[in-house]
Every structure is written in C-alpha cells, then in structure tokens.
Amino acid sequence: MKAMVYRGPYKVRVEDKDVPRIEHPRDAVVRVTRAAICGSDLHLYHGMMPDTRIGHTFGHEFVGVVHEVGPAVEHLQVGDRVMVPFNVFCGSCFFCARGLYSNCHNVNPNATAVGGIYGYSHTTGGYDGGQAEFVRVPFADVGPSLIPEWLSEDDATLMTDALATGYFGAAIGDIVEGDVVVVLGAGAVGLFAAKSAWLMGAGRVIVVDHLDERLEKARTFAHAETVNFAEHKDVVVLMKRMTDHLGADVVIDAVGAEADGNLLQHVTSAKLKLQGGSPVALNWAIDGVRKGGTVSVVGAYGPIFSQVKFGDALNKGLTLNMNQTPVKKMWPRLFEHVRNGHLVPSDLVTHRIPLEHIAEAYHLMSAKLDGCIKPLITTDASQGA
C-alpha cells in the first residue's frame, strides 16, 4: 500500500509499505478514505517531538471503511464506514473509566503521561497513522464509531480531531454566560474553539494570530473580533485595554509549542534546543487572563521542559485546564451541533490533495501558503473527492 513516511525534519514522502495485519483479536484494519494534516503533525514534521522515527507514518485525523476485523471484534463489520478518534484507548482502565481516554494506561509503554495517538511518534505508542491507504485500529470496538448516514466524510474527518479539540478547548475554559474569551491561534483548532465559545455563552470572542487570511476567517466563520499580534508592540497590554484593564475571563491557547512572537523563545527552543518549545502563547495567556480567570491549553507541548510563567499563574490564582482531547467523549454533543447546523466542520477545509502528493501538502500547511488551514488527503478509495 501507499503510505506517508517520515524521513527526517522537513522530509516526508510516499512509500510502499505492507498492508497492516490484524495483530490482536480486537484489532481492525481500516481502508482510509479521507485523512487530514493537523497542526500537531507539524511539530513532528519540524523535528520538535522526541522519538519520531524514520519510517513512521503520521496521521491521526482520518475516516475509512472497515477492511478486516479480528476474531474478538463484535460491533464492526467489513464494509462499515467508520470515523476513528485520534486517541488509541482501551476503554476499561482506571483512566478510561473516568473518561480520560487521552490518558489511557494500556496503550503506550510511556503512559505515565499521554496515552496512545495514531501516527504521533513513539512517545505516544508508535502506532502508524492514517495518512496511508490502510491503518491498523486497535480496540476496534472501543474507538471508532459508525459514520451516521447524514454526516459527510469531510465533516466526519474533522470531528476526529480539529473540531473535537476546538470544542474541548472551549469546554475546559469553563465559560460562564457573558465571559470575554480570547483565543490564541487561528488555525483550525483555534477557529473551532472560537465558534464553540459562543455556543457556551461567551459574551465576546477575540481571536489573536498574525496571519491576516486566518484572522479574516475568524471574523467570517467564527464571528470574532480579531487582533494581529504583529501589529502591536505588546499584545498583553492590548488584551488588558480591550477588557477594562482587567484581562480576559478565559484565554484558550490553541497555538502550542511552536509559537511565534518572541525571538528569544524561538532561538532557545527550535534552534538551540534549550527548551522543549517556545511557550509564547501560553505566557501571553497567563499574563492576559484576569486574576482568578481560566487558561485552557489545547495547543500541544511535548514532554520536555519549557519556560512557562508558573509563578504568575499561581499568584494570580488562575485555573489551568489542559489535556490532549478525549475525542470520543465530545462526540455525542458534537453530533447534535453538527446535525442541527450550529457547527459545520468542513467549512475549514481549504485543500484536497491526493496521498501521492502529501509532501506538497505538508509544505503548504507548514509554510501556511495559499490560505491553507486544513488540507484533506485523499486516497484511491475516496469517493467524490
């Protein structure tokens, strides 16, 4: 089969690999019909995530058709159309029993922190991902759901990560009626977080980024006020000015460890590797939220230390909520919002690129060229693509 393969920082290509086999009675093999590239894939592509091995296939946002099932799989059949959450999880350990699917204890030898994620390096279990023609899906009765007949494959694909994560980011912001919510980052995750914040009662939503075409999308798609941080000397002072000098009630970090906006942080992380990432957005969140406010972090940070202003968070009495998204936990509510049209996930799809050309898709997404927000990857099994 054809699969995307990592060859080193900024180098990916399509290679022939063996079609994955059933390795455990509870596995399924899914034939991928749509995959996407996520901002998280860029951290791998840029060589920022430890233990990203040559030959690994990325891709944790995908849907497809069940191709084969193991003998212990009860609820899926060959031919079923399925959406697969980005988390690999067992559904029955201490953590899964508490809804912490992204912290499952049974799926990752490094599971002291994160659980399993498809295509996301050996720090999350080393599972090959869905930017391929086929993918092995462990615990097939637990993770995947059948795609309802009213849901398009494009919409379903974005529900396996970007939409679920944006919605989760807003949900763990504990937004109260009338709150001022600032969203840092206008990628797919930030835009969905901004849109979701309204559904949770926000009184104002302000999106911050430095890419004008994404800020335009924040205005038209998420109906938010926008700030281009490159046009302001101090974005934290601006956030204060916009909020009666109090600060926002809730700030959502939808940027993560490769934030721009501070040269020193960039040099000490990406260049010198003195810290695991540049926590510029997270520090802006801590500084820009009001005392007693909530910072929600869905932007991804790796396992290595970075210079976060923890003392200020403590002294301001902040609530910090964060996690990798427990995707399937978000689905029941999201199905309602998508079915009744409050959220249209595919509105953020900007590109549709065949798997053969995935290197070009990574380049577009990484360099943010051609208005790229969410590229979908299609395979020979895609219909209507």
Ligand SMILES: NC(=O)c1ccc[n+]([C@@H]2O[C@H](COP(=O)([O-])OP(=O)(O)OC[C@H]3O[C@@H](n4cnc5c(N)ncnc54)[C@H](O)[C@@H]3O)[C@@H](O)[C@H]2O)c1
């Ligand atoms: N927690 C989870 O489960 C989860 C799931 C999906 C994605 N993520 C993470 O969420 C983040 C966003 O994902 P995405 O797909 O939207 O990525 P993306 O790369 O498309 O978007 C990131 C945006 O942040 C902007 N940005 C950079 N520095 C900034 C700053 N200092 N302030 C404000 N904006 C800034 C960029 O210009 C870009 O538009 C990534 O870190 C990704 O790894 C986490």
Ligand SMILES: [Zn+2]
């Ligand atoms: Zn992702």
Ligand SMILES: [Zn+2]
């Ligand atoms: Zn578990």
